[in-house]
Amino acid sequence: MPTTKTPTTKTLRAGSAHKRAAILSAARELFLADGFDRTSVDAVAARAKVSKRTVYDYFGDKRTLLQAVVDAIGQSMISIIRRTLDDTLTDLTEAAGLEDALVAFSTRIATDMLGSAEYATLRRLVRAESGHLPHQDYNSMADTPDEAIAERFAAIAAAGLLDVPDPRLAADQFIALTFGVALDRLGSANAAEDPRVRPLIVAGVRTFLRAYRTA
Structure with a gap:
């Protein structure tokens, strides 16, 4: 059976509300269009017009980002x-x-x-x-x-x-x-x-x- 990774527990930045919303919106669109596995953090960052590092700083990893989209x-x-x-x-x-x-x-x-x-x-x-x-x-x-x-x-x-x-x-x-x-x-x-x-x-x-x- 495939292993299930646990979402990150690192301390995340609160950051800019505008950037956070942009990342969530971009991730939501891509998860819906392409699915979780085919959506890359690079693609989310590009669509949100932020750096890849910003996505990681705000959400830690892709799995935590998906959970944040669902929670929002x-x-x-x-x-x-x-x-x-x-x-x-x-x-x-x-x-x-x-x-x-x-x-x-x-x-x-x-x-x-x-x-x-x-x-x-x-x-x-x-x-x-x-x-x-x-x-x-x-x-x-x-x-x-x-x-x-x-x-x-x-x-x-x-x-x-x-x-x-x-x-x-x-x-x-x-x-x-x-x-x-x-x-x-x-x-x-x-x-x-x-x-x-x-x-x-x-x-x-x-x-x-x-x-x-x-x-």
């Missing part, structure tokens, strides 16, 4: 989730508006995040280059989206609109019932492009509310 996309996905939570599930005071708010949140996540080119890029990179990431099931977002939703459900419960003894469990079940169902059944969750997505989300939200809405 994951962080952008987390930002979408937090922004959507703030836009749709903040300061709720009336039980009557809860269903519409949860449907709006789920629909926007399904379309703006799961239906985005960024998410498609993340899935493609992780699927194609899993052998070069820290482990086969590497997830740059980890539990952050679930925890962010759980925190918001706890706040809604504190306002008296939900009864959620275990907010994290409620978040996991909500995800499974809404855009999770759309992904599993349709392979996509873009409500703007597929009219079958929204009815699945609405049904999932109503099922969730039957379990968790306060009496």
Whole structure:
């Protein structure tokens, strides 16, 4: 079996945010176009308009650079989730508006995040280059989206609109019932492009509310 190299542990430069972003952008484009094995650090440096030494100083090695690309996309996905939570599930005071708010949140996540080119890029990179990431099931977002939703459900419960003894469990079940169902059944969750997505989300939200809405 081929050996798996461990990403570098050398101390890396924080460096210029502009150069770092340029390197990540160049690496992302090349990893997608040519794959990890055929992408050289020289090519990344040339596309980013920096020296090869700068790439090594900022990221250490090519494997760490790939992980940084995946992590950067994951962080952008987390930002979408937090922004959507703030836009749709903040300061709720009336039980009557809860269903519409949860449907709006789920629909926007399904379309703006799961239906985005960024998410498609993340899935493609992780699927194609899993052998070069820290482990086969590497997830740059980890539990952050679930925890962010759980925190918001706890706040809604504190306002008296939900009864959620275990907010994290409620978040996991909500995800499974809404855009999770759309992904599993349709392979996509873009409500703007597929009219079958929204009815699945609405049904999932109503099922969730039957379990968790306060009496």
